[in-house]
Amino acid sequence: MKTLLVSLRENFMVALRALIQNKMRSVLTTLGIIIGVLTVVSVASIISGLNKGFSDQISALGSSTLYVSKYPWVFDDDWFKYRNRPDITLREAEYIAEHMQLAEAVSPAASSRQNIKYRGNSLTGIGVAGITMESNQIENFSVGQGRYFTALEIEKSKNHVVIGYEVMEKLFGGRNPLGERIRIGPVAYTVIGVMEKRGSIMGNSLDSEVYVPIGSIFRNYGFHRSVRILVKVSDPERMAEAKDELHYLMRISRGLKPQDEDDFSINQQEVLTDLYNKLTSGLYTAAFGIGTLSLIVGGIGIMNIMLVSVAERKREIGIRKAMGAKRSTITLQFIIEAIFICTIGGVLAILLGFGMSMLIDKVTPFPSSVPAWSVLMGLGFSTFIGLFFGIYPARRAAKLDPIECLHYE
Amino acid sequence: MNTLIELNGVKKIYPIGKVEVHALRGVNLSIRTKEYISIMGPSGSGKSTLMNIIGCLDTPSAGSYLLEGTPVHEMVDNDLAEIRNRKIGFVFQTFNLLPRATALHNVELPLIYSGIAASKRRELAEGALERVGLSDRKLHKPNELSGGQRQRVAIARALVNKPSLILADEPTGNLDSKTGQEIMKILDDLNRAGNTIILVTHEKVIAEHANRVVHLLDGNIAEDRKQESA
Numbered sequence: 215m216k217t218l219l220v221s222l223r224e225n226f227m228v229a230l231r232a233l234i235q236n237k238m239r240s241v242l243t244t245l246g247i248i249i250g251v252l253t254v255v256s257v258a259s260i261i262s263g264l265n266k267g268f269s270d271q272i273s274a275l276g277s278s279t280l281y282v283s284k285y286p287w288v289f290d291d292d293w294f295k296y297r298n299r300p301d302i303t304l305r306e307a308e309y310i311a312e313h314m315q316l317a318e319a320v321s322p323a324a325s326s327r328q329n330i331k332y333r334g335n336s337l338t339g340i341g342v343a344g345i346t347m348e349s350n351q352i353e354n355f356s357v358g359q360g361r362y363f364t365a366l367e368i369e370k371s372k373n374h375v376v377i378g379y380e381v382m383e384k385l386f387g388g389r390n391p392l393g394e395r396i397r398i399g400p401v402a403y404t405v406i407g408v409m410e411k412r413g414s415i416m417g418n419s420l421d422s423e424v425y426v427p428i429g430s431i432f433r434n435y436g437f438h439r440s441v442r443i444l445v446k447v448s449d450p451e452r453m454a455e456a457k458d459e460l461h462y463l464m465r466i467s468r469g470l471k472p473q474d475e476d477d478f479s480i481n482q483q484e485v486l487t488d489l490y491n492k493l494t495s496g497l498y499t500a501a502f503g504i505g506t507l508s509l510i511v512g513g514i515g516i517m518n519i520m521l522v523s524v525a526e527r528k529r530e531i532g533i534r535k536a537m538g539a540k541r542s543t544i545t546l547q548f549i550i551e552a553i554f555i556c557t558i559g560g561v562l563a564i565l566l567g568f569g570m571s572m573l574i575d576k577v578t579p580f581p582s583s584v585p586a587w588s589v590l591m592g593l594g595f596s597t598f599i600g601l602f603f604g605i606y607p608a609r610r611a612a613k614l615d616p617i618e619c620l621h622y623e
Numbered sequence: 624m625n626t627l628i629e630l631n632g633v634k635k636i637y638p639i640g641k642v643e644v645h646a647l648r649g650v651n652l653s654i655r656t657k658e659y660i661s662i663m664g665p666s667g668s669g670k671s672t673l674m675n676i677i678g679c680l681d682t683p684s685a686g687s688y689l690l691e692g693t694p695v696h697e698m699v700d701n702d703l704a705e706i707r708n709r710k711i712g713f714v715f716q717t718f719n720l721l722p723r724a725t726a727l728h729n730v731e732l733p734l735i736y737s738g739i740a741a742s743k744r745r746e747l748a749e750g751a752l753e754r755v756g757l758s759d760r761k762l763h764k765p766n767e768l769s770g771g772q773r774q775r776v777a778i779a780r781a782l783v784n785k786p787s788l789i790l791a792d793e794p795t796g797n798l799d800s801k802t803g804q805e806i807m808k809i810l811d812d813l814n815r816a817g818n819t820i821i822l823v824t825h826e827k828v829i830a831e832h833a834n835r836v837v838h839l840l841d842g843n844i845a846e847d848r849k850q851e852s853a
Contacts, residue, residue, distance in 0.1 A: 224735045231723060533719050536680065537780070538708020538736040540701045616680050620719060 222546070229551040232523065233558070243519045244559030246512020247599060250505045251560050251592040255567030257501030258588035260574060261494050263581040268490055277483050278450040279352060280460055282310070282443035286479040288489050299477040300468075301440035304428075309467040310443055311348075316456040318448035321348035322441040324431045328399035330424065332385045337422075340381065342398060342435075344428030352446040355425075360392045360407030363427060367406075371429025376407040380421035398424065401434045453482070509595055512559070513603035520552050520607035524614075531611055532619025541612040548611050552604025553597055560596030564589050627787060627819055628654040628677060633686035633696075635672050635842075646672040648842035649686065654821070656787070659814040661822040661830040664839035671792075673839065674823045678711055678790045679703045691787060708736050712781025716793035718773045720765045726752060726776045727761040733784045751779035755809055771802035778809055782818065789813065792823045807832050 233240050281287075285296045307322035314320060324344035330337045347365050349355070355362060357376060367374050375398065382391050391405045403426065412420035432439070447456040457480055464478055524531070531544060539547075567584055574582040635647040646669045654660055664670040675681040676688060679695055682703070688696045695706060712733075713719070720729045730748040739747070752761050755775040765773050774794060781789050791810060795803030811832055814820050822833055830836050831850075838846035 223741075235723065529719070530721060533721060534732070534736075535704065536678075536707060536713050536719070537733045538704050540704040540736075542701070543736065617675050620680075620715070 247559030250509035251563035254505040319351040344431035375403040528622040535616035548608035553600035556600030661833035712786040714791035716796040751783040
């Protein structure tokens with residue numbers, strides 16, 4: 215055991231020396247390993263960045279909220295099929311609110327897109343969300359400056375507005391927006407509050423929206439529009455049951471006969487998560503395929519170089535054997551050398567991966583971070599490749615005849 | 624004096640293609656501790672083969688070899704490595720130092736393989752280098768040393784593990800005669816200090832240093848005589 219420890223240290227130093235003496239060769243040899251590990255690490259970091267972004271975004275939807283709308287969120291058949299469905303109405307929202315047992319809160323939601331003006335500044339195509347008192351219960355708005363609507367303001371459909379954080383920044387700069395009047399489309403609204411930063415969902419910034427009483431949307435921008443119904447389920451454990459109840463109530467309120475197809479869609483966060491997972495798992499598979507392939511190619515390169523190294527260092531092997539190195543010692547020496555080269559390749563790749571991830575994070579709109587498991591896996595893989603492809607050359611070295619080696623020129 | 628080496632009917636046969644080459648044809652040789660013996664013979668006489676067998680780098684095809692009573696001829700590779708490590712110190716014609724390691728590290732090599740800790744190793748190696756008069760060169764690499772100095776590093780390496788036997792194969796073969804004499808003086812001193820030395824050479828002048836000369840011819844011992852050392 216003691217002999218092993220002493221020779222481990224010695225082997226490590228020998229490997230280090232051999233590596234430094236052949237810098238160029240070592241770098242070229244590890245290229246395959248570097249590419250393999252880099253592929254895995256960078257794809258993992260991109261995906262984990264996307265995952266984080268995605269779950270941040272999707273959490274705004276709320277995992278215990280059901281959304282009744284005209285269109286399903288994800289579909290792969292004909293869009294026209296859904297276009298001819300009747301709009302979802304306020305009356306249906308009221309019906310659900312009145313009858314649904316498993317709901318904690320039910321709210322209709324409507325939206326419009328308008329240009330907004332304040333003095334000289336204007337913003338185009340801003341989402342105007344029509345909300346209710348219950349919306350606040352479902353979406354947990356938090357108002358940073360000013361206040362949320364009162365029940366009376368909503369009931370009377372006052373032309374009052376709570377603006378998103380980004381809208382406030384762009385429209386008012388540093389000025390206090392509270393009490394100011396802005397034009398949303400053709401209509402003047404009074405600013406009563408500013409939302410705290412909310413982030414974005416599916417590429418739409420929630421901070422560049424404005425919020426008005428739902429009634430004012432209909433009055434100011436037209437009555438013929440489809441609403442969505444948001445249902446917050448009281449018990450997240452009973453999502454499936456709640457979905458069934460909602461489905462049943464919608465069919466009743468629309469007077470559908472048993473043989474009729476649904477003419478509405480019930481959506482939930484899960485639908486998006488499923489779709490997302492399907493997309494990213496494909497990416498993962500591809501990355502691992504490429505990664506594994508280049509690791510194998512890299513491993514064969516390592517084996518090749520180790521065989522050359524064994525041939526070049528026959529005399530050294532002879533000397534070591536004459537001085538009492540056992541087969542196992544020589545085997546260990548060359549395996550450690552192979553592992554060492556591979557691990558250095560792995561470490562280089564991980565450092566490159568970190569750099570790449572930082573670059574992606576800065577330059578592209580995708581968030582990116584290197585997950586710890588990919589670092590461990592990269593190191594593990596490269597070490598394993600060194601071990602696996604180092605065994606054969608090392609055993610060859612160990613079996614060499616010391617007499618022949620000592621006379622090798 | 625005890626018997627150190629006991630060879631009995633040692634044969635070595637190399638198959639080369641379909642022909643068998645008889646390098647040793649039944650050698651009987653007994654060497655006692657503290658002896659200073661040289662093995663002579665022309666090339667092809669079997670002296671290299673005999674040296675390899677005595678040095679435990681090779682095993683005989685037939686016959687027995689007892690080293691300090693241990694039957695070495697029955698041993699496998701790993702056991703032979705251990706015997707070489709503990710009982711035999713090699714001095715080669717071509718020095719056979721690790722080219723990229725310092726003199727000190729080269730001398731430490733046998734100690735590494737016997738699992739001696741770093742600090743103790745350094746102490747022993749420095750002691751051995753001092754004995755061959757190279758204390759001031761311990762951090763030089765072989766290519767920074769003269770031929771004589773390299774051979775002295777090799778001798779330090781050979782004696783650092785306190786072996787039972789120092790096996791010197793043409794130790795002056797790559798040196799000029801003056802340096803060769805210096806090296807021989809070191810070996811003579813080592814023998815006087817109690818080390819058993821086997822000298823393999825084809826030079827009569829070198830062989831004269833020993834107090835026993837064995838002549839090999841065609842795989843047999845042709846002559847075995849004692850003499851007063853020079």
